Amino acid sequence: MVMIQSWVTSANGSDCPFPLNNLPYGVFSTSDGDSRCGVAIGDMILDVRGCEQSGLIDLDGPALFDKPHWNALMTAGQPVWRQLRRRLTELLSEPSREKSRLRSLLVAHSSVTLHLPFEVAEFTDFYAGRHHATNVGTMFRGAENALPPNWLHMPIGYNGRASSVVVSGTSIRRPWGQLKGPNDNTPRFAPSARFDLELELGAIVGVDSATPVSVDRADQMIFGYVLLNDWSARDIQAWEYQPLGPFQAKATATSISPWIVTKAALEPFRCDTPERDFPLLAHIRDTTPMLYDIDLTVQLAPQDRIPTTIARTNYREMYYSSAQQLAHHSSSGCPMRTGDLLGSGTISGAEKHQRGAMLELSWGGAEPITLDSGENRCFIEDGDTVTLSGAAHGDGYIIGFGDCYGVVLPAFDDPYQR
Ligand code: MN
Numbered sequence: 001m002v003m004i005q006s007w008v009t010s011a012n013g014s015d016c017p018f019p020l021n022n023l024p025y026g027v028f029s030t031s032d033g034d035s036r037c038g039v040a041i042g043d044m045i046l047d048v049r050g051c052e053q054s055g056l057i058d059l060d061g062p063a064l065f066d067k068p069h070w071n072a073l074m075t076a077g078q079p080v081w082r083q084l085r086r087r088l089t090e091l092l093s094e095p096s097r098e099k100s101r102l103r104s105l106l107v108a109h110s111s112v113t114l115h116l117p118f119e120v121a122e123f124t125d126f127y128a129g130r131h132h133a134t135n136v137g138t139m140f141r142g143a144e145n146a147l148p149p150n151w152l153h154m155p156i157g158y159n160g161r162a163s164s165v166v167v168s169g170t171s172i173r174r175p176w177g178q179l180k181g182p183n184d185n186t187p188r189f190a191p192s193a194r195f196d197l198e199l200e201l202g203a204i205v206g207v208d209s210a211t212p213v214s215v216d217r218a219d220q221m222i223f224g225y226v227l228l229n230d231w232s233a234r235d236i237q238a239w240e241y242q243p244l245g246p247f248q249a250k251a252t253a254t255s256i257s258p259w260i261v262t263k264a265a266l267e268p269f270r271c272d273t274p275e276r277d278f279p280l281l282a283h284i285r286d287t288t289p290m291l292y293d294i295d296l297t298v299q300l301a302p303q304d305r306i307p308t309t310i311a312r313t314n315y316r317e318m319y320y321s322s323a324q325q326l327a328h329h330s331s332s333g334c335p336m337r338t339g340d341l342l343g344s345g346t347i348s349g350a351e352k353h354q355r356g357a358m359l360e361l362s363w364g365g366a367e368p369i370t371l372d373s374g375e376n377r378c379f380i381e382d383g384d385t386v387t388l389s390g391a392a393h394g395d396g397y398i399i400g401f402g403d404c405y406g407v408v409l410p411a412f413d414d415p416y417q418r
Contacts, residue, residue: 001268003397007094008106010042017391017400018042023088024259024402025224027068028112035068035115038107040259040402041092045112047105054105056091056098059083070118070260074206074223075338081206081223085264114258114402116167117226118204121339123165123254124329125200125230125246126157128320128345130274135348135360140238152277154284155320155328157345158245165254165341168227168404174382174411175252177236191411192233194365194379197386198346199298199356201315202228202256203322205340212330215286219323221336225266227257227296227388227404228343234359234379254343257388257404265399269293269392271316273324284328290321294401296347296390298356300371303383303407308371310361313347313354315390382410 004020005012011019018024018040028045029035038045049065051057057065059080064072073084091098127133130147137146150156166172174195180187206223213221230250237249270289279285294315301307320328322342330336348355355361358379361369368376380386387405391398412418 002395004089005094006041006092007096007099008042008044008092010044012042014396015398016042017398017402019397020089020092021394021397022261022265022399023085024261024265025070026117026259026402027070027115028107029115030107030112037065037068037070039088040109043109044106045109046088046092046102047107050105051091054101056101057084057087059087068115071339074118074204077207078220081262081264085262114167114169116165116256117258117260119339120162120165120341121337123160123162123341123343124157125160125250125343126155126320126325126345128155128318128325129347129356130319131317131348131350131354132346132356132360135355139359139364153281155325157325157329160254160343161251162341164251165256168255168257168402168406170253170255170406171409172231172253172255172406173409175233175236175248176411176415177233177248178239179235180239181235187239192235194234195408196232196234196358196379197298198230198232199296199311199313199388200228200230200346201294201322201344201390202226203326203342203344204260205326205336205342206338208335208337209330210335212283212333213327213336215284215290215323215327216288218326218330219290221326222263222322224260224262225322226260227390227401229255229386229388229404229406230343230346231255232357253406255404255406256341257402259402261399261401266292266392268394269399273321274319283331284320284324286321286324290323291316291318292392294390294392296356296388299387299389300377300380301385301387302371302373302375302381305371305373307385307387308373310358310369311353311356313349313356315344315347317347317349317354318344380408382408384408
């Protein structure tokens with residue numbers, strides 16, 4: 001696959017995150033505050049609602065873009081997803097007959113505010129990165145009990161909160177919570193002192209299913225992917241997590257990148273899940289490559305300082321794909337819905353610099369990370385900005401994910417006075 005040339009010339013640079021091969025879906029507003037669906041192309045955004053209203057996009061049936069989210073297109077299903085992508089490619093390729101009409105529907109990326117691109121129905125987070133699970137398990141339970149006995153047989157997860165999901169750029173307030181450190185005799189209620197990030201990929205379920213689905217069907221149901229930061233308060237987590245799993249430790253916020261990178265754009269980058277220690281049961285056995293080769297980085301910038309890249313890894317490192325997670329999620333008969341968001345689990349590689357959480361990077365706070373500014377970090381400090389970035393590298397082009405960033409603000413003096 002090579003780069004498809006666009007008449008929006010900024011899209012043709014080999015390092016442009018949004019070439020015509022990508023066409024990620026977002027929601028934007030300009031100074032008038034009117035939020036609408038758009039697709040990123042180079043350094044511009046094409047107003048997709050405007051295209052539909054003016055007849056440049058006409059996919060039969062009811063309007064898909066009269067609301068400021070992509071859920072209506074998602075519900076319409078795969079054939080319509082393909083039709084839209086084909087039409088957008090036609091409109092934005094060189095040559096295009098519609099250039100002059102389209103020019104008035106292009107808005108500069110630099111002049112917009114980006115919003116959540118879809119209505120999140122429900123949020124589930126998994127724990128499917130082997131290196132991450134091994135590292136965290138070693139710290140929490142010791143090396144002998146690092147991987148729980150179920151881990152190599154199924155993707156384990158917990159039901160999170162859709163209400164916690166925010167778009168990149170949203171500030172994150174350090175949470176208060178009930179915590180008990182290793183040296184405390186009794187728990188106390190205090191601001192988290194071990195506030196952390198988790199580098200993840202979020203899969204967005206495009207269409208409903210009320211019945212269990214196969215891994216192949218699950219793969220077809222996925223609409224696209226975003227970067228996801230599952231902000232985590234480790235001191236709350238360590239005290240609360242047994243036996244029902246994380247609860248308040250993960251409930252403060254979950255940030256996602258503003259552009260949905262479609263499954264279609266990622267097709268050339270599919271790769272296999274790893275060798276299995278045990279054969280998987282049929283309901284989660286994968287038959288075709290369902291992971292993706294996506295390079296990922298985490299940057300941390302103290303207030304008014306340049307960012308330091310603190311981790312580099314790849315989505316290939318996962319033990320279970322999103323399709324396997326979705327298939328497993330549905331296996332009990334759990335209904336899955338348009339807009340369901342599935343977090344991959346923290347993505348860590350085998351090497352120390354490939355770890356997707358500060359808990360692992362600083363080994364529970366025992367080995368501080370040194371930033372380019374000379375400062376040390378074990379966990380996130382007030383004023384720090386955390387940025388996740390991702391891109392798949394093609395032949396002379398990249399498929400970029402919009403950055404997923406957030407600044408951590410100090411805890412309130414008293415959260416109950418708010
Ligand atoms: Mn997580």
